[in-house]
Amino acid sequence: MTSTERAVNGRRYRLPRVPTVIVCIDGCEQDYVNQAVQAGVAPFFASLAAQGTVLAGDCAMPSFTNPNNLSIVTGVPPSVHGICGNYFFDPEQQAEVLMNDARYLRAPTVLAALAEAGSRVAVVTAKDKLRALLGHGLKGVCFSAEKADEATQAGHGIDDVLRRVGRPLPSVYSADLSEFVFAAGEMLLRTQRPDLMYLSTTDYIQHKFAPGTEGANAFYAMMDRYLAAMDGLGAVIGVTADHGMNAKTDALGRPNIVFLQDELDTAHPGATRVLLPITDPYVVHHGALGSYATVYLQDAARLAPVAASLRALPGVDEVLTRAEAAARFELPADRIGDLVVLAHRLTVLGTSASRHDLSGLTVPLRSHGGLSEQRVPLLFNRRLLPDDAARLRNFDVLHLALNRLA
Amino acid sequence: MTSTERAVNGRRYRLPRVPTVIVCIDGCEQDYVNQAVQAGVAPFFASLAAQGTVLAGDCAMPSFTNPNNLSIVTGVPPSVHGICGNYFFDPEQQAEVLMNDARYLRAPTVLAALAEAGSRVAVVTAKDKLRALLGHGLKGVCFSAEKADEATQAGHGIDDVLRRVGRPLPSVYSADLSEFVFAAGEMLLRTQRPDLMYLSTTDYIQHKFAPGTEGANAFYAMMDRYLAAMDGLGAVIGVTADHGMNAKTDALGRPNIVFLQDELDTAHPGATRVLLPITDPYVVHHGALGSYATVYLQDAARLAPVAASLRALPGVDEVLTRAEAAARFELPADRIGDLVVLAHRLTVLGTSASRHDLSGLTVPLRSHGGLSEQRVPLLFNRRLLPDDAARLRNFDVLHLALNRLA
Numbered sequence: 055m056t057s058t059e060r061a062v063n064g065r066r067y068r069l070p071r072v073p074t075v076i077v078c079i080d081g082c083e084q085d086y087v088n089q090a091v092q093a094g095v096a097p098f099f100a101s102l103a104a105q106g107t108v109l110a111g112d113c114a115m116p117s118f119t120n121p122n123n124l125s126i127v128t129g130v131p132p133s134v135h136g137i138c139g140n141y142f143f144d145p146e147q148q149a150e151v152l153m154n155d156a157r158y159l160r161a162p163t164v165l166a167a168l169a170e171a172g173s174r175v176a177v178v179t180a181k182d183k184l185r186a187l188l189g190h191g192l193k194g195v196c197f198s199a200e201k202a203d204e205a206t207q208a209g210h211g212i213d214d215v216l217r218r219v220g221r222p223l224p225s226v227y228s229a230d231l232s233e234f235v236f237a238a239g240e241m242l243l244r245t246q247r248p249d250l251m252y253l254s255t256t257d258y259i260q261h262k263f264a265p266g267t268e269g270a271n272a273f274y275a276m277m278d279r280y281l282a283a284m285d286g287l288g289a290v291i292g293v294t295a296d297h298g299m300n301a302k303t304d305a306l307g308r309p310n311i312v313f314l315q316d317e318l319d320t321a322h323p324g325a326t327r328v329l330l331p332i333t334d335p336y337v338v339h340h341g342a343l344g345s346y347a348t349v350y351l352q353d354a355a356r357l358a359p360v361a362a363s364l365r366a367l368p369g370v371d372e373v374l375t376r377a378e379a380a381a382r383f384e385l386p387a388d389r390i391g392d393l394v395v396l397a398h399r400l401t402v403l404g405t406s407a408s409r410h411d412l413s414g415l416t417v418p419l420r421s422h423g424g425l426s427e428q429r430v431p432l433l434f435n436r437r438l439l440p441d442d443a444a445r446l447r448n449f450d451v452l453h454l455a456l457n458r459l460a
Numbered sequence: 461m462t463s464t465e466r467a468v469n470g471r472r473y474r475l476p477r478v479p480t481v482i483v484c485i486d487g488c489e490q491d492y493v494n495q496a497v498q499a500g501v502a503p504f505f506a507s508l509a510a511q512g513t514v515l516a517g518d519c520a521m522p523s524f525t526n527p528n529n530l531s532i533v534t535g536v537p538p539s540v541h542g543i544c545g546n547y548f549f550d551p552e553q554q555a556e557v558l559m560n561d562a563r564y565l566r567a568p569t570v571l572a573a574l575a576e577a578g579s580r581v582a583v584v585t586a587k588d589k590l591r592a593l594l595g596h597g598l599k600g601v602c603f604s605a606e607k608a609d610e611a612t613q614a615g616h617g618i619d620d621v622l623r624r625v626g627r628p629l630p631s632v633y634s635a636d637l638s639e640f641v642f643a644a645g646e647m648l649l650r651t652q653r654p655d656l657m658y659l660s661t662t663d664y665i666q667h668k669f670a671p672g673t674e675g676a677n678a679f680y681a682m683m684d685r686y687l688a689a690m691d692g693l694g695a696v697i698g699v700t701a702d703h704g705m706n707a708k709t710d711a712l713g714r715p716n717i718v719f720l721q722d723e724l725d726t727a728h729p730g731a732t733r734v735l736l737p738i739t740d741p742y743v744v745h746h747g748a749l750g751s752y753a754t755v756y757l758q759d760a761a762r763l764a765p766v767a768a769s770l771r772a773l774p775g776v777d778e779v780l781t782r783a784e785a786a787a788r789f790e791l792p793a794d795r796i797g798d799l800v801v802l803a804h805r806l807t808v809l810g811t812s813a814s815r816h817d818l819s820g821l822t823v824p825l826r827s828h829g830g831l832s833e834q835r836v837p838l839l840f841n842r843r844l845l846p847d848d849a850a851r852l853r854n855f856d857v858l859h860l861a862l863n864r865l866a
Contacts, residue, residue: 084806087711088824089670103712110710110806264495265707267672301671304516305493305837306509368851399805400490400516400835418494426832429806431711445774 062167063130068456069173070249074290075239076451078126079277080119080180080232081257081422082295084110084431089266090274098282099274102433109432109454111446113297115383116346117427118332120153122296123184123254125449127163131384136160137187138389139331143350145388150329154183156190160386164452165252166191173249176211178238180231180256183334188252195242199234200226218245229259229273236280243287251289260299261340262417281435291435292455294448298427299420302343302402307418312369314347314395315405321363325356328405329391332423341412343402344423348391361393369401371424399426436460468573469536474862475579476655480696481645482857484532485683486525486586486638487663487828488701490516490837495672496680504688505680508839515838515860517852519703521789522752523833524738526559528702529590529660531855533569537790542566543593544795545737549756551794556735560589562596566792570858571658572597579655582617584644586637586662589740594658601648605640606632624651635665635679642686649693657695666705668823687841697841698861700854704833705826708749708808713824718775720753720801721811727769731762734811735797738829747818749808750829754797767799775807777830805832842866 059068090096102108114125114132116139124137132138136158144151165188169175175194179185182198189196195211202215203223216223219238224230232255239253255277263269285291303309315328332344349364351357357375364373372395379394380387397403402421404410430448437460443450465474496502508514520531520538522545530543538544542564550557571594575581581600585591588604595602601617608621609629622629625644630636638661645659661683669675691697709715721734738750755770757763763781770779778801785800786793803809808827810816836854843866849856 082711084709084711085670085707088707088709088713089673091713092824099712103714108710108712108714110716264491264670264672266670267495301491301494303490303494304514305488305490305839306505306514307494307497308509308514310516398835399832418498426805429804433711 060167060171062164063128063134063161065129065453066457067164067168067452069168069171070290070456072290073243073247073249073251073288074292074455075243075251075253075284076126076455077281077291077293078123078254079293079295080255081260081297081299082431083260083265083298083300083427084429085265086260086270086274087431090271090278093266093271095271095275096278098278098285099433102435106436107434107438109446110429111294111432111448111450112428113295113430113448115385115425115428116331117297117422117424118344118346119257119296120184120187122448124159124187126294126451127165127188127252128161129164129449129452130161131449133380133384133386134161136386136389138385140334141329141331142389143329143391152334154186156186159187159190162191163188165250168250169193174246176242176246176248176251178235179254180235181226184254188254195246195248199224199231199238202234202238227258229276231256231258233276236277240280240283243284243289257299261420264301264420285435290455290459292451293431293433294451295430296448297422298430299422300399300426301418302345302400302421303418309343309412309415309419310369310401311343311404312367312397312401313404313407314349314364316407317367318349318360318363322356322360325352326350326360330403330405340419340421341410341415343404343410343419344421345397345402345426346423347395347403349393349395350391354392357392364393364395369398370395371398372396396424399424466573466577468570469534469540469567471535471859472863473570473574473858475574475577476696476862478696479649479653479655479657479694480698480861481649481657481659481690482532482861483687483697483699484529484660485699485701486661487666487703487705488837489666489671489704489706489833490835491671492666492676492680493837496677496684499672499677501677501681502684504684504691505839508841512842513840513844515852516835517700517838517854517856518834519701519836519854521791521831521834522737523703523828523830524750524752525663525702526590526593528854530565530593532700532702532857533571533594533658534567535570535855535858536567537855539786539790539792540567542792542795544791546740547735547737548795549735549797558740560592562592565593565596568597569594571656574656575599580652582648582652582654582657584641585660586641587632590660594660601652601654605630605637605644608640608644633664635682637662637664638679639682642683646686646689649690649695663705667826670707670826691841696861696865698857699837699839700857701836702854703828704836705828706805706832707824708751708806708827709824715749715818715821715825716775716807717749717810718773718803718807719810719813720755720770722813723773724755724766724769728762728766731758732756732766736809736811747816747821747825749810749816749825750827751803751808751832752829753801753809755799755801756797760798763798770799770801775804776801777804778802802830805830
């Protein structure tokens with residue numbers, strides 16, 4: 055290994071020689087970009103087909119935000135970095151807890167390793183929930199749009215963010231939250247010119263608007279303008295997503311929900327505990343409803359009958375044992391339940407009807423979590439050398455941007 | 461059985477006492493209706509949640525037009541009626557031929573049976589390719605919008621159609637073709653008041669426009685106006701679809717195509733013939749590209765290695781043997797190949813690159829054929845009694861509209 059590269063989690067990364075911006079567009083089903091391009095509002099994205107590189111890859115499963123952001127910044131699947139949901143059952147605490155704390159992270163990030171090697175690194179996230187994980191061990195700038203007003207030099211590597219960005223603190227449920235991430239990224243590129251920057255948005259808009267609709271196109275037009283500006287500042291840009299997004303409703307927009315805990319409590323009283331790893335403190339826009347769930351059993355002997363009950367439910371596509379799910383989806387076996395359940399593209403999985411507050415669903419539910427949201431874009435504003443990977447992943451984005459520039 | 465019902469293909473149907481209109485909206489992914497309702501342009505559809513019945517069902521596989529239109533009018537899957545594609549390899553002729561001819565139909569239609577029992581029946585299709593199959597054995601009105609100018613009393617049960625409808629002959633590649641179907645339906649309801657009417661549109665618009673975009677919303681607004689008018693005329697209305705529709709492109713709108721014949725010719729020269737049952741005379745808007753293909757082998761001994769090659773292709777989701785596909789999808793085993801191939805939601809299957817003319821794809825490809833397009837709406841403008849079917853199908857629509865009115 056030369057002094058210009060570093061090995062992280064078994065992969066080698068060249069230190070950036072040109073400012074490199076990696077963007078994770080939360081919930082970026084590929085058709086959002088396509089439809090915005092078709093509508094003529096995304097000229098920068100449109101330019102990538104001719105002047106850059108347009109690929110697609112599979113995200114880590116479950117197709118949720120935290121596992122995938124961590125895969126992107128570590129370059130490895132959840133089986134290695136340990137973050138397999140927003141929420142999990144912690145066997146040490148014997149409790150269901152958020153997986154936001156960096157002590158759950160089992161691998162260093164490429165960001166931290168390159169900063170250690172001398173690269174100047176900056177991270178801006180939309181929601182604060184990701185900041186601690188993404189910034190773990192990082193010597194550099196790391197703050198969230200949500201709590202931009204609380205950033206300090208000592209804690210976040212920067213202060214006075216609102217003034218520097220020139221925008222007020224955005225609401226956590228808004229398109230503004232993501233725009234603030236881009237505005238901060240452009241400000242950093244202009245003022246500090248970090249060698250490596252990671253920008254991660256929120257999917258508030260994608261949960262509400264279908265590809266090609268006005269609300270979605272306006273959001274992608276906004277991102278297109280900032281990306282064009284950063285391109286104009288000479289940055290190498292790589293864009294991917296944590297997961298896609300699909301409608302989860304019937305023809306009248308009513309959610310298709312299978313309440314797994316209710317179903318299992320009827321068929322197998324007291325035998326199971328259903329856990330939804332999508333659960334986090336920000337559930338207003340999706341009601342904690344996604345297309346992936348995990349089920350813990352009180353008694354392992356009940357595995358087969360419980361699995362059979364789950365498989366018989368309309369809207370359930372696949373039921374895997376812990377070992378099967380860990381192997382197929384590269385998940386940490388000690389952090390998932392005895393069974394993993396995947397829903398149909400148009401269906402979400404709930405626990406009990408009484409435990410989901412759907413009052414925030416003011417528009418028809420769109421969500422993610424399943425295999426139907428695994429395919430995401432991998433877009434670059436530079437030509438890349440061909441890569442011999444049989445299957446590209448969203449967490450190859452750092453490798454591609456740093457190692458495969460033509 | 462009483463004189464007010466008839467048994468057809470093992471199911472009983474009540475003769476309609478109120479004019480009953482069954483509509484098959486070609487390519488009606490449920491989100492088209494939902495987005496049009498959200499946009500406020502589909503008040504009739506919107507009213508169904510409160511005043512009618514909103515269900516969803518699975519279409520017959522492959523999720524193509526002909527197999528599903530025939531399933532809808534026969535009430536049974538392709539294993540019974542025999543139509544498993546637009547196109548197939550006819551072992552008798554030892555040639556690849558269109559399956560448009562009524563001699564391929566193995567079951568009577570409910571339409572013909574109820575006409576025989578005294579109901580006045582009318583059928584209007586968009587494209588003429590379906591007319592012969594849908595009208596097989598039917599004593600009543602049956603014509604296509606495409607060839608409305610050629611309809612005669614002797615051949616179609618009606619003449620002078622353009623004048624009666626008051627619209628010019630529509631282009632086969634247009635939204636007008638489907639509007640003509642609805643306009644003709646409303647005209648028939650006003651002038652002849654048939655007891656049972658089947659209206660079948662074309663998916664030209666859905667192949668071009670995503671749910672919620674202007675082109676799609678305008679099309680659903682048009683249908684909404686005609687459905688409201690027919691509702692106002694007192695008809696019982698049941699709406700379903702032959703299949704859904706998905707984007708089949710990357711983020712820049714370029715089609716994701718796996719050319720199966722090219723791949724197999726490299727791995728197994730001369731061993732296979734790939735057939736695409738989506739093929740029909742009207743391929744401009746989808747280039748004969750769908751997410752379902754069938755593969756014939758010269759030598760049955762090559763089944764396992766050919767299947768393994770297919771399974772290894774990115775974008776291929778499932779490979780089934782003839783027996784597996786016939787059992788799982790209720791297909792006629794003698795009319796499919798040795799293997800059935802299903803593509804990923806965002807991928808289509810081609811034969812050889814040189815055999816597909818993509819020049820007609822003026823907008824990013826949207827298509828169907830796979831399991832990802834199986835879920836379709838089942839909408840009624842009346843309350844229905846609960847049905848005990850574990851799994852509703854689009855070809856339950858006649859049963860529901862005729863037998864389950866509350």
